[in-house]
Amino acid sequence: MKYRLQIIKANIVNSFQHETAYFAENWSNFLSTLFYTLALLLFVNVLYSNIKTFAGYTKNEMMFLVFIGQLGFYIGWGLFSESIEILNDDIQKGSLDFVLIKPVPSLFFVTFRWFPLVSMLRDSVPTMIVIFYLIDWKSLALSAVNIWPGIFIFACGQILWHCIRFLLVLPAFWFGNAKAIYSIAYTLSETHDLPLEGYTKSMRILFTTILPIIILAAVSCSVMLGKSNGPVMALWSFAVTCIFVFIINVLWKIALRNYTSASS
Numbered sequence: 001m002k003y004r005l006q007i008i009k010a011n012i013v014n015s016f017q018h019e020t021a022y023f024a025e026n027w028s029n030f031l032s033t034l035f036y037t038l039a040l041l042l043f044v045n046v047l048y049s050n051i052k053t054f055a056g057y058t059k060n061e062m063m064f065l066v067f068i069g070q071l072g073f074y075i076g077w078g079l080f081s082e083s084i085e086i087l088n089d090d091i092q093k094g095s096l097d098f099v100l101i102k103p104v105p106s107l108f109f110v111t112f113r114w115f116p117l118v119s120m121l122r123d124s125v126p127t128m129i130v131i132f133y134l135i136d137w138k139s140l141a142l143s144a145v146n147i148w149p150g151i152f153i154f155a156c157g158q159i160l161w162h163c164i165r166f167l168l169v170l171p172a173f174w175f176g177n178a179k180a181i182y183s184i185a186y187t188l189s190e191t192h193d194l195p196l197e198g199y200t201k202s203m204r205i206l207f208t209t210i211l212p213i214i215i216l217a218a219v220s221c222s223v224m225l226g227k228s229n230g231p232v233m234a235l236w237s238f239a240v241t242c243i244f245v246f247i248i249n250v251l252w253k254i255a256l257r258n259y260t261s262a263s264s
Helices: 003-022 023-048 061-091 096-100 106-111 117-134 143-171 186-193 203-212 217-226 230-263
Strands: none
Touching: 003 203, 023 117, 061 096, 061 106, 061 117, 061 143, 061 186, 096 106, 096 143, 096 230, 106 230, 143 186, 143 217, 143 230, 186 217, 203 230, 217 230
């Protein structure tokens, strides 16, 4: 564990030095996320100008879902997304060899190789503050009984989203490039702002089991608001997370065998 923490520390320092050296080049990301957030807030306001509830959610509850969804997006982007995109480039260029010869656990290293903390804070803080102040927190049915299972589910959702993104980049080991396949992740992330109660029963099963993309925001938010059974959903989320982590570890070993045999 101590060795892995040292790896994370070194990667954080390396990421920080790179970001501060080329800081001006990344301001376009801030504008992009700002415009997206404004468009999303405009959509919510237009939606609730004609109705009082949507899938059982009031406007204030929907704003809370948006808050959870955007928080999940920024955390996931800061912790995992950049590292996965770098992995695709390393596979395509063959530079993954330099990672594999390092005396480090390869899967752990490529998972936590890049931490764009400066960019994440720069892009997320202004937009999250805006959403935070648009929510009437006192009127939300939040309690410790629901909050803690919701936070646990949110954490499971982060791990699951990493696993899904990782699965989308693994074809690069066989095809040499998986950028087009990986781009599906951006489309799937649109589900972060849709309430769980708006899905049919079959779609809930699909998107919480086979393709668990709604656990991060929709399920965690539903539990926090007391709309779903917290202990049951927490246990389910944990079980699905364990299965996907196991799958990733197995497929990583298979992918590495294919990569090393091809490069040899």
